[in-house]
Amino acid sequence: MQLLPASPLVGTDVVDIDLRQPLVQSQRDALIQALGATGVLFFRDQTLTPEQHVAFAQQIGSIDINRFFTPVPGHPMIAEVRKEPDQKSNIGGGWHTDHSYDTAPALGSILYAREVPRVGGDTIFASMYAAYDALSDGLKKTLEGLDALHSSKHVFGAGRTRDWGDLQGRLQNMGAATQDAVHPVVVAHPISGRKLLYVNPDFTVKIDGWSIAESNALLDHLYQHAARPEFQYRFHWTDGAIAFWDNRATWHYALNDYQGERRLMHRITIAGVPLRRDAVSAAAPVSAVTG
Numbered sequence: 001m002q003l004l005p006a007s008p009l010v011g012t013d014v015v016d017i018d019l020r021q022p023l024v025q026s027q028r029d030a031l032i033q034a035l036g037a038t039g040v041l042f043f044r045d046q047t048l049t050p051e052q053h054v055a056f057a058q059q060i061g062s063i064d065i066n067r068f069f070t071p072v073p074g075h076p077m078i079a080e081v082r083k084e085p086d087q088k089s090n091i092g093g094g095w096h097t098d099h100s101y102d103t104a105p106a107l108g109s110i111l112y113a114r115e116v117p118r119v120g121g122d123t124i125f126a127s128m129y130a131a132y133d134a135l136s137d138g139l140k141k142t143l144e145g146l147d148a149l150h151s152s153k154h155v156f157g158a159g160r161t162r163d164w165g166d167l168q169g170r171l172q173n174m175g176a177a178t179q180d181a182v183h184p185v186v187v188a189h190p191i192s193g194r195k196l197l198y199v200n201p202d203f204t205v206k207i208d209g210w211s212i213a214e215s216n217a218l219l220d221h222l223y224q225h226a227a228r229p230e231f232q233y234r235f236h237w238t239d240g241a242i243a244f245w246d247n248r249a250t251w252h253y254a255l256n257d258y259q260g261e262r263r264l265m266h267r268i269t270i271a272g273v274p275l276r277r278d279a280v281s282a283a284a285p286v287s288a289v290t291g
């Protein structure tokens with residue numbers, strides 16, 4: 001197995017590995033360290049059955065079943081991310097991190113390409129380490145004392161403010177959108193210990209204790225800053241490719257530029273841990289911080 005940088009700030013290409021085979025401990029440790037350091041692992045040309053996809057995920061951590069995505073038939077632990085040629089809306093077409101509305105947000109997701117369009121349908125990843133690092137010292141100091149409220153209700157709930165459009169059927173369970181969580185705006189990454197910006201446009205509702213107007217002004221500034229192209233990497237999918245992203249260190253955005261074509265992905269989400277302002281301990285064993 002070789003680990004190669006995919007871009008200066010985001011992502012690692014993992015080559016010479018067949019994910020049908022069990023990982024040895026040194027491989028697992030190297031993958032988790034690279035995930036924590038660069039935010040996403042990319043694999044190509046994998047030929048996994050759904051059972052092998054689950055088995056790979058379970059070597060990383062326990063599976064956090066997403067209650068809002070329709071599962072792959074017969075595989076309740078795998079969420080289906082599907083867009084048919086006659087469907088207009090896509091899942092994940094906006095900057096977000098998965099499950100930030102949970103008290104223990106997911107570690108990350110392992111998205112496996114089953115069928116990709118001839119062109120288009122790329123996913124963009126943005127480094128929240130880079131976004132944090134590039135803030136002024138003054139704003140960093142202000143943000144380090146703040147918490148933000150995250151929610152699933154306005155996206156997935158019965159009273160949602162988003163129009164699902166033809167996502168109806170691909171998303172489900174609006175009654176399960178009861179989650180709100182408060183997280184620090186700047187967190188220490190559970191694996192690397194590095195500081196990162198932990199707010200996202202889809203699920204962060206407001207800065208705790210601030211008015212909506214004050215909060216929107218700050219969040220809008222942070223979102224514009226964090227979406228700067230130099231913090232991003234755009235991944236072009238091929239059949240059998242996998243992107244395994246870390247949900248704390250990155251945002252992601254699924255482009256919806258392939259109308260009239262099918263795109264079918266299988267996603268498994270790995271459980272994470274509650275997030276903290278400070279690193280737990282530089283010496284924490286990898287297995288203790290991955291949920």
Ligand code: SIN
Pocket residue numbers: 081091092093109111122123252253254255265267
């Ligand atoms: C997602 O947000 O989980 C979907 C990403 C993608 O389909 O590229």
